[in-house]
Every structure is written in C-alpha cells, then in structure tokens.
Amino acid sequence: MKRVSRAAAIVAASILPVVALAAAPGSRLDAWRVIGPGGGGTMRRPVLSPHDPKVVLLGCDMTGAYVTGDGGGSWRMINFGSVPTAFAFDPATPSTVYAGAEAVYRSDDAGRTWRMVLPDPAKNTVAKAIGDHGDRVFFTDDPAYPGSGRSVTIHAIAVDEDDPNRVFAAASAADSPVPGTPASPTLLLGSTDGGRSWSRVAALGSERVFALRASGGGRQPRVQALAETGAYEGPGPSLQHVPAPGGARFTSGSFGRDPRSGVVFAYATLPLNAGPAGIAGGVQVSDDGGRT
Numbered sequence: 001m002k003r004v005s006r007a008a009a010i011v012a013a014s015i016l017p018v019v020a021l022a023a024a025p026g027s028r029l030d031a032w033r034v035i036g037p038g039g040g041g042t043m044r045r046p047v048l049s050p051h052d053p054k055v056v057l058l059g060c061d062m063t064g065a066y067v068t069g070d071g072g073g074s075w076r077m078i079n080f081g082s083v084p085t086a087f088a089f090d091p092a093t094p095s096t097v098y099a100g101a102e103a104v105y106r107s108d109d110a111g112r113t114w115r116m117v118l119p120d121p122a123k124n125t126v127a128k129a130i131g132d133h134g135d136r137v138f139f140t141d142d143p144a145y146p147g148s149g150r151s152v153t154i155h156a157i158a159v160d161e162d163d164p165n166r167v168f169a170a171a172s173a174a175d176s177p178v179p180g181t182p183a184s185p186t187l188l189l190g191s192t193d194g195g196r197s198w199s200r201v202a203a204l205g206s207e208r209v210f211a212l213r214a215s216g217g218g219r220q221p222r223v224q225a226l227a228e229t230g231a232y233e234g235p236g237p238s239l240q241h242v243p244a245p246g247g248a249r250f251t252s253g254s255f256g257r258d259p260r261s262g263v264v265f266a267y268a269t270l271p272l273n274a275g276p277a278g279i280a281g282g283v284q285v286s287d288d289g290g291r292t
Helices: 006-023
Strands: 043-048 056-060 064-068 076-079 086-089 097-100 104-107 115-118 126-130 135-139 151-159 167-174 187-191 199-203 209-215 222-227 230-234 240-243 252-257 264-275 278-286
Touching: 043 086, 056 086, 086 151, 097 151, 097 167, 115 187, 135 151, 167 209, 167 222, 209 264, 222 252, 222 264
Parallel strands: 151 209, 209 252
Antiparallel strands: 043 056, 056 064, 064 076, 086 097, 097 104, 104 115, 126 135, 151 167, 167 187, 187 199, 209 222, 222 230, 230 240, 252 264, 264 278
C-alpha cells in the first residue's frame, strides 16, 4: 500500500471540497434571492415602511439592528445595546419610527438617530450590566416601566392608524431574560403624546405578544393583540380575550390589511399535530379579530 504523507493528505483534503462545490449547482430553484445583510446572527422581525416598501428595519439576535432605504441594496447597522425585539412605523409621518429592546426608542429622521422614550430618561434612569453575560438592565423611577432593575422585553409596538400620537407597547419583566415568565404578566402600555409619557393600560396573561394593532384614534379606540394564548381586542383597559383554537398556544402571529378591500386579517401559527381527522394546526387566519 502506498503511504501518503500528512502534508499531502492535508492538501488533498483542502482541495476536495473545492472540487465538490464547483461541481454542485450554484443557483436557487425558486424565486427568492439573498439581499443581506448577513454576519449578524439570526435575522428576524423585519418591518416594511407603509410609506415606502424599499425602507425596511430588521433585528438580529446579536444586539444589532439594520435599516435599508433601497430595498436591501445597502444596509446600515444600529445598536441599541441589547437585542432588538420590535419595530413600528408612524402611519402619518414617514420619518418617525419606534423600536423596542429593553426600552422603547423613537427616531424622527428615518432611523438615523434615536432617543429613549420608555423609561423616561429624566426619571433617574440609569443602565447597568448585570449577570454573567453582562445583560443591560435599566433602573428607573418611571412608574410606567414594567421592571426597574429587572430584564425587560418589549414584545410589540403599534402606532394608532388614525391618531399617531397614540402609541402602544406590550412588555414583560423577568429576573432572567425569558419573556412572559409566570412572575411577570405581560403589560399593555400606552402613550397619547407620541411616546413622551406612558401609562399602564391593561394586563394580559404571562405570555409573549407577537403583534399589536391600534386604530380609531381617541374617539373610538381599538387595540388588538395576538399572543400565545389567543387574540385580545378592546378599547382598554379591559380587553376581550378569545383563546386559540382547541386551547392550543400560538407560536407566531401578525396582522395584515388587504389593500383592495381594507379587511384586516390576523395570521397565527399552531404546532402541527396528527389526529384521528388528519393533520391539525399550521397557519390560521381570521378576519374578525380572532373570534373565528
């Protein structure tokens, strides 16, 4: 048997993958294409501007967030100091955007600069790094903030479609960075002055809120929420709760409006399960606020 030197084996091993890759098909078999940015961990929660579909915000699981103004041709990184979890565009002013992480931030120049609006920076608000991961935690005297000295997660943000001064955020606090722990019901927080001041509107279950929607302005206020246990709807502070089908728990959710009919749809996903009647679960859709 012919003996091969260690150096020759290493060279051969480094060449073989290149040959295999060169021979493999290089094109996708569908209509999707990668537009970036990449290199920042898992990309999630992309939000398109209702004013310009080329303006997109998205976050990643390694603290950074990204914004593009040219449909993904180029991206700029934003860092809030903690993992971004929610974004919302002002429906009336294209340059106004909200973002959530351990706090709520507002930008009035399309994401170029940001300022914290919850908790109130003027109410003895300071940030400290705690734990073996150096998680950022805010200590504050702002009574609306759901967890001074605790790990806070902003689940979702919504700006009222008929009154942009009305802003809502769903948030929870925990001693560990796990949203919706039993010790922390998820709170619905509201602002009537574009985020300058906040109050607690309602308490939901100990669960993650996937999406919020607000409409009607101050005269006929309506808040909708899609959460793990089902859909919530009402003017607040008392929201009607419609459980998820069969008592299951949703794993994701969003709202969307048909541009032709104006109908607002709620979309949610359930785990797939095999039963006597076949496969159950999957993508669910409702056009009546989650009642059916």
